[in-house]
């Protein structure tokens with residue numbers, strides 16, 4: 001664990017313990033001990049002891065303030081539990097930086113003020129329990145967090161309307177005894193009135209006081225409203241007119257520019273043809289023989305497009321092509337190179353050939369993908385596109401892939417059940433998030449498999465190459481009725497199901513997983529289910545019931561009929577339930593947390 005992280009956490013504990021920053025020495029939080037080796041009270045880490053996952057400091061008389069900035073230097077924190085203390089003051093906006101948090105338990109304290117808006121950015125959050133405090137003001141946009149399954153905020157002073165949660169996804173919900181007002185949202189199929197009681201300003205079913213019918217407008221108000229409406233309509237016409245004029249100007253200018261560029265390109269081509277040494281092509285001698293070979297004439301039809309990652313700031317295409325490159329793999333769709341830049345930055349560059357996608361479509365696809373970020377999805381840092389090839393630039397991740405972890409020869413690496421379940425849950429969450437955000441754009445991953453799950457510097461799993469493949473014929477799974485269009489999203493779900501099978505059986509995947517799927521089906525049919533699981537899991541004493549539950553999720557995902565497969569949100573919820581069961585089991589046996 002980095003020194004900076006330790007220092008920040010010790011500061012956090014000092015602030016939250018009391019007002020004078022003192023830390024109880026018997027809790028072991030000091031610079032000379034390791035938070036992950038059981039020496040820091042209430043801290044637990046991942047199985048490799050490389051990153052902090054949980055901080056649980058319930059009922060130990062903490063009476064200071066909550067310093068989110070120092071806490072959130074721990075990027076990997078998933079569980080924060082500070083129930084039943086006397087913590088005072090507000091929760092700062094910086095809590096939004098702890099974006100790995102899945103469980104936040106702050107009940108029974110003296111927290112006051114608003115719940116910051118940044119809470120709605122915690123898109124991995126599942127359980128938020130803040131009851132028995134003095135929070136006030138309106139709630140942030142919590143319904144934006146699609147995976148939230150439990151929200152308990154009773155006995156506070158929250159006001160305003162109750163946000164429009166998707167109550168069918170919530171397992172627990174309680175906002176009773178606050179100052180909420182307005183109509184009660186439609187909870188009746190999911191929760192009883194006890195979830196909303198004690199809010200004098202609320203009205204409507206299932207409460208006994210019905211909401212007042214909206215009052216008719218007075219004539220004066222009516223005419224004012226009419227005038228306003230008229231003004232807005234005229235304003236709308238003016239804006240539309242302006243947009244149209246701007247569009248025409250834009251078209252004329254871009255057409256002129258395109259003409260100019262074309263002639264420029266032709267000129268460049270001619271120069272290139274005259275002077276072969278200027279071509280950064282395969283045969284070029286000016287370049288290291290290990291650099292990325294280019295199949296093209298060397299004319300850069302389009303420049304390298306840099307996305308929002310700071311890693312490639314100011315990088316030029318020539319520099320990328322000239323840098324020493326090592327071929328890491330040659331897949332079905334292209335090759336992957338490890339490239340080291342002059343300043344030591346290490347990149348992974350994927351070169352895709354013959355992708356029948358127009359430059360414009362490719363560009364807008366990449367730009368859209370750049371807007372959708374998830375901690376467990378590796379973002380592209382830059383791209384290059386020409387007719388013949390596309391290059392995608394990522395940060396190089398040195399910790400290998402899931403394929404390597406499961407089937408590699410790293411001697412003695414123990415991939416226990418806890419690690420496997422956490423990998424499954426993180427990937428499911430990330431894929432559900434991406435599917436949700438990119439559903440309308442029709443951009444699925446297209447090639448989900450264990451070599452495309454790679455580990456970042458914290459050893460957390462990341463999905464790589466999202467959206468790089470438009471699914472082709474070979475990727476289609478079997479037994480689809482003829483003429484039916486393929487849904488790339490459900491191809492991802494099949495791919496994810498095969499990854500689950502790999503995690504459970506430890507077996508290698510061949511032929512798109514169809515053989516492994518057949519074998520698993522045959523064993524399960526014969527009711528030898530336990531035979532399916534990886535022997536190391538059985539030896540470790542992993543809970544067979546929960547392994548069977550995960551196997552059932554896998555079998556649902558690889559259902560030959562696309563329509564019968566669950567969507568990624570449902571898959572993530574099922575796996576999270578298994579994980580929750582595992583966590584409460586661990587809690588009840590007292591081994592962790």
Ligand SMILES: Nc1ncnc2c1ncn2[C@@H]1O[C@H](COP(=O)(O)OP(=O)(O)OP(=O)(O)O)[C@@H](O)[C@H]1O
Nearest residue numbers: 329331332333334335336348394395396397401451
């Ligand atoms: N950003 C990265 N950093 C480090 N290693 C990576 C990165 N991206 C992919 N890899 C690893 O490099 C290897 C080769 O990747 P490549 O994309 O060529 O293989 P592939 O995904 O099997 O091919 P294809 O997708 O074309 O079928 C894989 O084992 C993968 O785990």
